[in-house]
């Protein structure tokens with residue numbers, strides 16, 4: 112069962128849906144047995160949306176030339192270069208249709224790094240123009256950087272919080288994709304129109320009525336970097352503590368004892384034996400290793416796409432990840448926890464990688480009939496990736512966005528322990544298309560002689576409630592208590 116866009120070889124004339132990484136357990140089973148390649152060109156996906164309801168929009172630009180960042184309209188042909196320099200493998204760039212190519216323009220806006228002009232508590236300051244633009248594209252008020260539901264912006268040389276914004280612009284040409292007109296606005300309604308992000312406590316609707324938590328107990332994330340504006344790619348450097356990183360790695364490794372690295376083994380590591388009694392992971396079972404992907408996939412291409420190892424985690428086992436993701440994205444309602452796919456950790460050893468792909472899902476995976484899995488959860492609208500280990504320059508392992516760098520080079524994000532990377536695989540790019548092809552990215556091969564392994568944790572947010580399929584018994588509901596505990600601990604810590 113295909114599950115994500117992966118780039119076809121140049122000789123193939125359009126982007127095709129193709130199985131690749133074990134993003135989801137069902138995929139692993141499918142790739143192990145059958146293979147991959149029902150195809151469905153992007154052009155088809157794009158046109159299939161054209162009758163959808165009008166939804167939240169993109170104010171302008173997208174197609175290049177419209178003025179604004181990233182509209183330098185440099186042709187994308189230059190991106191059709193060999194990737195041997197960065198991937199050490201055969202070229203897997205697509206031949207894309209011209210109207211898609213035209214959307215692949217890099218941002219030319221200079222990104223301001225560093226702390227010399229930082230807001231209180233750190234972070235970067237960008238010109239107000241960028242914030243205005245991000246607000247228009249992404250609904251800025253829902254990102255919790257640097258303040259209570261606010262981002263910091265530069266105002267006359269000083270900093271001031273940007274107040275949560277009322278979203279009154281629904282004059283969109285952005286249509287609802289993939290739903291046969293049956294869905295609501297796409298893809299941001301809940302991010303944009305739910306109540307102001309971080310100023311109120313949550314109320315429970317999917318959870319037991321007595322579970323309450325307040326995500327405001329988690330300090331706002333202050334150390335963020337805007338790596339690219341449109342499409343937006345953010346790094347959040349204070350997302351996980353070193354201890355949290357170590358815990359996530361350790362529980363993955365520990366759970367695989369006896370798991371044997373088989374393909375899908377829902378029974379492996381059914382019980383997680385926490386060796387740290389101070390943590391609250393006593394009851395939930397541990398993560399399940401779903402396979403070393405050297406063995407996942409039948410054909411050479413599938414095998415080549417990901418050569419790492421993935422573990423699927425019980426929601427209840429990763430409250431820090433869920434709570435912080437909700438805090439970051441302004442998802443205060445318990446229902447929103449139910450929109451996350453199975454949390455994953457991924458290990459890349461020397462030589463391992465994940466080649467160019469898009470995280471956005473093919474239509475059959477998002478349809479509301481549930482036929483594609485996930486219970487009609489809709490599209491992946493946000494990718495959150497947390498680096499659990501450091502890799503130094505020269506050790507490889509960077510996440511690279513092929514088309515978002517400067518001078519034809521990829522945007523390269525080196526793994527930094529505790530940093531998160533946030534981007535939006537289906538939020539913009541091609542008008543009326545259900546994916547943002549500009550977010551094409553890869554996990555660069557880790558150098559054979561790297562000093563350590565690359566580990567990441569990953570989380571995908573869907574448009575609607577998602578039905579997990581692994582590990583057995585995995586249930587969002589069971590995480591609410593753990594999230595509540597975590598928030599309580601954070602609240603006490605900050606007093």
Ligand SMILES: O=C(O)CCC(=O)C(=O)O
Pocket residue numbers: 132465470508509510511552553554555567569
């Ligand atoms: O490992 C990375 O840096 C990227 C992983 C990734 O893109 C994915 O798993 O979808």
Ligand SMILES: [Fe+2]
Pocket residue numbers: 468469470552
């Ligand atoms: Fe990805």
